[in-house]
Amino acid sequence: MKQIKTKIISNRLIGPMCYHMVLEAPSVARAIKPGQFIHVRCSDSFEPLLRRPFSLHRKNGGRIEILYKVVGSGTEILSRRQSGEAVDVLGPLGNGFAPKLSTLNSQLSTILVAGGMGVAPLVALAQELSKKKTQKLRVLIGACSKSRILCEEEFRALGAEVSISTEDGSKGAKGLITDRLNFLLSTLNSQLSTIYACGPNAMLKALSRIANAKRIPCQVSLEERMACGVGACLGCPVKVKAGEYKMVCKDGPVFDAEEIAW
Ligand SMILES: Cc1cc2nc3c(=O)[nH]c(=O)nc-3n(C[C@H](O)[C@H](O)[C@H](O)COP(=O)(O)OP(=O)(O)OC[C@H]3O[C@@H](n4cnc5c(N)ncnc54)[C@H](O)[C@@H]3O)c2cc1C
Ligand code: FES
Structure with missing residues (x-):
């Protein structure tokens, strides 16, 4: 884990209240894995005091990308930051996905389930999985309406x-996206599938129940409000x-979905 000053390469509005930010951060980019996150000081002042966590969305050479929705003061300040400005970042943090990469069984299907902004970390995972080409x-992708569907083309390009x-x-x-998942699973050999998911807790809970009933390994990326980001404040x-x-x-x-007391 490093605390570094990164440089904003770009910070663009790409959907309703939704921004894509590219940061020059070679040391973090070298180490970060899909599912890990960075803890960002949104402003140079003490308002807001606490850092805000964002998942790795993509990495590209020495650059890392995040995709974020403006929901409050921290993300609102971040959305006004300009190219060339410095942003203080702590990372990589957390454990990340543990992709089950089979080089033996080309029948293995990997399913990524993204609810709303849950697409953010799953693009990084798709980037990683697509390198193997064995699965x-x-x-x-599920959302309340069309304008909230993000990253469709990025996934297809992978x-x-x-x-x-x-x-x-x-x-x-x-x-609901869980209806889509049920439909997809009814057409697949579910014993061979692995599910990776990110989205609202209610969606993850429902999805976990489906995976559990069908005995499919399932990893979920959870979101909780955070303070320290490193396990020190128990928050x-x-x-x-x-x-x-x-x-x-x-x-x-x-986490493995079956580990959580939903
Ligand atoms: C590991 C991790 C990775 C994340 N990755 C992303 C990402 O890639 N893209 C993205 O858009 N967001 C992501 N988030 C959520 C993001 O960190 C919050 O939206 C952000 O901290 C809100 O800051 P704010 O100051 O704008 O809003 P605040 O003023 O702090 O809060 C505004 C509203 O959002 C709610 N909220 C704030 N933080 C969270 C949270 N962590 N979970 C659920 N509700 C919250 C608050 O309850 C409040 O209702 C992630 C969170 C975690 C824990
Ligand atoms: S934010 Fe997780 S322990 Fe401090």
């Missing part, structure tokens, strides 16, 4: 088969089935 990569669902039916199948607990609490920042943010 069929299927991506389900060779993934993409299915879309929207709650209002404005794009793709109408309904981001998640209850696990053993009756204990784990810290999302240090023990996660990626």
